[in-house]
Amino acid sequence: MTENPDWTGLPVVVAGLGLSGVSAARVLRDLGAEVTVVDGGDGPGLRAKAAELEAVGVRVRLGDGETLPEGTRLVVTSPGWAPESPLFTEASLADVPIWGDVELAWRLRRPLAATGEPAPWLAVTGTNGKTTTVRMLASILTAAGKRTAAVGNVGVSVLDAVLAEEPYDVLAVELSSYQLHWAPSLRPHSGAVLNLAPDHLDWHGSMEAYAADKGRIFQGNQVACVYNLADPMTEELVRGADVEEGCRAIGFGLGAPSVSNLGVVDGILVDRAFVADRAKNAAEIGAVADVDPPAPHNIANALAAAALARAYGVDAKAVRDGLRAFRPDAHRIAEVAVVDGVTWIDDSKATNTHAAAASLAAYEPVVWIAGGLAKGATFDELVAGAAGRLRAAVLIGQDRELIKDALARHAPDVPVVEAATGQTGAVAMAEVVREAAALAEPGDTVLLAPACASMDMFTNYGERGDLFAAAVNELK
Known part of the structure; x- marks a missing residue:
C-alpha cells in the first residue's frame, strides 16, 4: 500500500457498520474504491443500513465479521474492533494494512489555499476529560476568529471535517486509545494527554499497552507535547516520544507554574510557556471564575486546552473569551437543582473510577450515588480517597457489592443504602433520589457519579442522568 494510493478500483474492507464505518464506506466509495463492509451482527437495523449503502454501490456482508474477502488491499476499521479480531489476524498474515477512520482522515487531508498545507490538528487524549477539553479548545479557537470544529469522538466526524467543502483553519481533535492504536501516520501540530488511569484493559490487554496507544498522540508533534504535572x-x-526538532514539553497543573508550564496563581490562570523571556515573565490568560464549572479537574482541562491554543498562537484574550463562552455538555458535573438546602449534581458521565474521584474531590460533604457495571474495575483506591467527604452512599446496579465492600473496608462509618434492586429506568431512579434525599442534610451535595457504566439499568449514561434530573425536579 502506497502512502497516497490510487483509490480507483482498490478493494477495501470496512470493518463495522456503525457510524464511523458507514461514513468511511461512503467516503471510500466516492473516491472510487471497491468497498465491502463486514459486520458480525445482523438484524433489522443493520439490514436497513446495509440497504442504504448497497444503493450507492457498497457491498455489505452481515453475520460474518471474521473472514477477509479475497483480494482485499486495505482494511479500514471502526474504533471498537479489538486488535486480536480474526479479520485483522488474517489481514496481517496477508500483509494487508489496517487503518482506523482517523488514519484515513489524516491521509485524505487537503491543503489550505492560504498556506498550501492541510489544516493543523490540535489533538487531545486521556482517560477522562477529553470531550470537555476539546470543546473548550474549539471555543477558544473560535474566539480567536478561526474556523474550527471539535471533531473525532465528539461533534463533527473527523472524515467529514477534513473533506468539508468550506475548509477549516484548524481542528480540535478528540482521540480515543482505540483510534490512536490504528493511526500510525498521525502527526499532530500539538497534542495533549490529560491523565492516565486503568480503562479498556480488556481491549488493550495491559495498562502498558493502553498507555502506549495513548502516547501515540505525541509522535511527530511539531510545537508542543502537553502533559499533566x-x-x-x-x-x-x-519523554518517549519522537517529535519534530524544537517541539517542547509543556506541563499544566493547579499550582503556581514554573518555566514552560501553565498553572494557577491566586485564582488567575497563568501561562509561563508561551511568553517572551519566560524565565522572568508570565501571561494572565483567564481566571478560575471563567471556567464552568470551576471544579479542580475542570480547571485542569481548561489549562490543557489553553496550552494547545497558545501553542497554535492564540493570544491571551481569546483564551479568556473562549473559556467564558464555553458551556459544558449535559451530565458532566451539572447542577440540577438546590432543594431544601441540598445541591443535586448530575455527573452521570463519570463512568469509571478516575472520573468519579475527580467529581468527588469537588464537593463536601457528599451523599454519593454509585454503581452499575464495573467493567472489571476495583474501588478501594477511590473509596479510600473520598472517605472523608462522604455523608452517605446510595448504591445501585449489578456490581454494587464491589463498592459496598470497599466502603466497608475504607469508610465503615459511612451509612450505605442499597436502592432499586431489580428495577430499571425511571422507577429505579425515583427510588434512588428518594433514598438520597432522606440521607442528605442542608449544605450537603447529592452527587450522581456512579464510577460505572449504566447499561444494566439504563439505555446509556445520558438516560441515567436525564432520569436523575427528572426525579430531582419532582422533589421541588
Whole structure:
C-alpha cells in the first residue's frame, strides 16, 4: 500500500457498520474504491443500513465479521474492533494494512489555499476529560476568529471535517486509545494527554499497552507535547516520544507554574510557556471564575486546552473569551437543582473510577450515588480517597457489592443504602433520589457519579442522568 494510493478500483474492507464505518464506506466509495463492509451482527437495523449503502454501490456482508474477502488491499476499521479480531489476524498474515477512520482522515487531508498545507490538528487524549477539553479548545479557537470544529469522538466526524467543502483553519481533535492504536501516520501540530488511569484493559490487554496507544498522540508533534504535572505517566509518554526538532514539553497543573508550564496563581490562570523571556515573565490568560464549572479537574482541562491554543498562537484574550463562552455538555458535573438546602449534581458521565474521584474531590460533604457495571474495575483506591467527604452512599446496579465492600473496608462509618434492586429506568431512579434525599442534610451535595457504566439499568449514561434530573425536579 502506497502512502497516497490510487483509490480507483482498490478493494477495501470496512470493518463495522456503525457510524464511523458507514461514513468511511461512503467516503471510500466516492473516491472510487471497491468497498465491502463486514459486520458480525445482523438484524433489522443493520439490514436497513446495509440497504442504504448497497444503493450507492457498497457491498455489505452481515453475520460474518471474521473472514477477509479475497483480494482485499486495505482494511479500514471502526474504533471498537479489538486488535486480536480474526479479520485483522488474517489481514496481517496477508500483509494487508489496517487503518482506523482517523488514519484515513489524516491521509485524505487537503491543503489550505492560504498556506498550501492541510489544516493543523490540535489533538487531545486521556482517560477522562477529553470531550470537555476539546470543546473548550474549539471555543477558544473560535474566539480567536478561526474556523474550527471539535471533531473525532465528539461533534463533527473527523472524515467529514477534513473533506468539508468550506475548509477549516484548524481542528480540535478528540482521540480515543482505540483510534490512536490504528493511526500510525498521525502527526499532530500539538497534542495533549490529560491523565492516565486503568480503562479498556480488556481491549488493550495491559495498562502498558493502553498507555502506549495513548502516547501515540505525541509522535511527530511539531510545537508542543502537553502533559499533566499531577500525572507522572503523562510526562513519561512525552519523554518517549519522537517529535519534530524544537517541539517542547509543556506541563499544566493547579499550582503556581514554573518555566514552560501553565498553572494557577491566586485564582488567575497563568501561562509561563508561551511568553517572551519566560524565565522572568508570565501571561494572565483567564481566571478560575471563567471556567464552568470551576471544579479542580475542570480547571485542569481548561489549562490543557489553553496550552494547545497558545501553542497554535492564540493570544491571551481569546483564551479568556473562549473559556467564558464555553458551556459544558449535559451530565458532566451539572447542577440540577438546590432543594431544601441540598445541591443535586448530575455527573452521570463519570463512568469509571478516575472520573468519579475527580467529581468527588469537588464537593463536601457528599451523599454519593454509585454503581452499575464495573467493567472489571476495583474501588478501594477511590473509596479510600473520598472517605472523608462522604455523608452517605446510595448504591445501585449489578456490581454494587464491589463498592459496598470497599466502603466497608475504607469508610465503615459511612451509612450505605442499597436502592432499586431489580428495577430499571425511571422507577429505579425515583427510588434512588428518594433514598438520597432522606440521607442528605442542608449544605450537603447529592452527587450522581456512579464510577460505572449504566447499561444494566439504563439505555446509556445520558438516560441515567436525564432520569436523575427528572426525579430531582419532582422533589421541588
